[in-house]
Amino acid sequence: MSGLNRRDFLKLGLSIATASPLLAGGAALSKATGQGGLPTRTLGRTGEEVSIFGLGGGVKQFRDERRDEAVVLLNRALDLGINYFDTAASYGPSEEYFGIVVPKRRKEMFLATKTTRRTRDGAWRDLERSLKRLGTDYLDLWQMHGVAVPERDTTVAFGRNGAIRALEEAKAQKLVRFGGVTGHHRTDVLAEWLRRYPFETLLAVVNACDVHHADSFIKKLLPVAQERGVAVIAMKVPAYGKVLNPSAGVGMREAMYYALSQPGVANCIIASDSLAMLEQNVAIAKRFRPLSKTQLAQIEARTASYWQEAVFYREWS
Numbered sequence: 492m493s494g495l496n497r498r499d500f501l502k503l504g505l506s507i508a509t510a511s512p513l514l515a516g517g518a519a520l521s522k523a524t525g526q527g528g529l530p531t532r533t534l535g536r537t538g539e540e541v542s543i544f545g546l547g548g549g550v551k552q553f554r555d556e557r558r559d560e561a562v563v564l565l566n567r568a569l570d571l572g573i574n575y576f577d578t579a580a581s582y583g584p585s586e587e588y589f590g591i592v593v594p595k596r597r598k599e600m601f602l603a604t605k606t607t608r609r610t611r612d613g614a615w616r617d618l619e620r621s622l623k624r625l626g627t628d629y630l631d632l633w634q635m636h637g638v639a640v641p642e643r644d645t646t647v648a649f650g651r652n653g654a655i656r657a658l659e660e661a662k663a664q665k666l667v668r669f670g671g672v673t674g675h676h677r678t679d680v681l682a683e684w685l686r687r688y689p690f691e692t693l694l695a696v697v698n699a700c701d702v703h704h705a706d707s708f709i710k711k712l713l714p715v716a717q718e719r720g721v722a723v724i725a726m727k728v729p730a731y732g733k734v735l736n737p738s739a740g741v742g743m744r745e746a747m748y749y750a751l752s753q754p755g756v757a758n759c760i761i762a763s764d765s766l767a768m769l770e771q772n773v774a775i776a777k778r779f780r781p782l783s784k785t786q787l788a789q790i791e792a793r794t795a796s797y798w799q800e801a802v803f804y805r806e807w808s
Contacts, residue, residue, distance in 0.1 A: 528572065528777050529573065529773060529776060529777055530542070530543050530776065530777070535691055535720065535721060536721075537632075537668070537669050537691050537722065541757065544573060545575030545577060545758055545759065546564075546577070546761075547762040548577060548585040548588075548762075549578070553582060553585035553589075558584070558588050561588040562592055565591075565592045566592060566596075567766055567769060568763075568769060571770065574600060574601050575600075575760065577605075577694075578603070578604050578605075579634075580607070580621050581605070589602075590627075593625050594626040601632070602627065602632070603630070604625065604632075605633070605635070605637075606633070607637050608654055609643065609654050611654060611656045611657045612652070614654040614657035614658070615660075629665060629666055629667065630666065630667045630668065632667075632668065632669045632671050632691070632692060633658060634671035634672060634673050635672045635673070636673045638677075638681055639676040640677075641683075649688075669692065671692035671724075674694075678708055682712055682715045685716060685719050685721055689719075692724055693716045694723075695708045695723060695724075696708045696727040697713075697728065698727055699734060699746065700730065700734050700797075703794065709753060713756075717755045723753070723756045724756075725750040726760055728747055728761050729747075731762075734794065736793070740790075741790060741793050741794060743772065747761070747772070747779070748782050749782065752787060
């Protein structure tokens with residue numbers, strides 16, 4: 492899963508050591524690094540320093556009856572220097588598993604969760620339940636999750652008794668520090684949300700297969716986020732492995748560096764379903780340097796022959 496070895500990486504002309512000084516983008520790396528040398532970036536207007544690699548709570552350990560494994564993974568992630576953690580009210584028992592670790596290590600975590608509810612009352616019920624399950628009295632980031640359909644999502648959420656009202660109330664009561672929006676489809680709908688409310692973050696699909704899609708998040712949505720001053724958190728970076736194709740020269744290293752080099756991207760969340768995978772991914776993140784435009788184009792060229800095989804990532808919520 493970690494991709495090409497160093498010899499192959501150099502052979503393909505993607506070595507970070509020889510990167511062009513002309514960089515493609517991405518938020519600037521902070522001078523200081525987190526625990527264990529994991530680089531950090533400022534998460535946009537929040538002013539918070541977050542690890543460039545965060546842990547997603549949607550992986551099988553957090554969705555299935557594998558509590559002990561989930562707890563070990565969370566603690567190890569913290570020990571490795573990860574401070575950005577993402578889960579959701581709809582991820583089965585995920586929040587409950589986080590809640591075993593959060594009370595003991597809350598100060599080490601930037602904690603994000605999500606709601607799929609679009610009404611004020613429904614969103615409030617999710618928020619109250621999330622806080623209880625997570626074992627905390629506040630969230631760093633509360634995200635409106637899975638935005639895609641104007642009638643179902645936009646109209647209701649921005650209505651008089653919509654979820655945006657709940658977000659505003661939760662911020663006023665200091666139960667939520669920052670607000671975000673997420674989506675896997677319809678860049679036009681997500682762009683409309685960014686224009687209608689001053690979200691601090693956008694969680695969106697960012698990978699080298701997306702760029703070939705007619706409704707590319709990278710081409711159509713990231714510029715809007717930059718225009719609005721919204722920090723981008725990259726998800727579906729390897730699309731559960733579907734973006735990775737070592738024979739084409741795209742491994743986890745290329746996938747992660749590609750996402751983190753996109754304009755406005757602050758960090759990325761990648762699910763790790765084992766300690767070995769977690770440690771591999773952290774090791775890759777520690778060596779990150781932004782890729783040049785030439786290097787990004789090389790990776791995009793390599794995904795052009797198989798990007799449609801990875802299109803299913805647009806369907807995952």
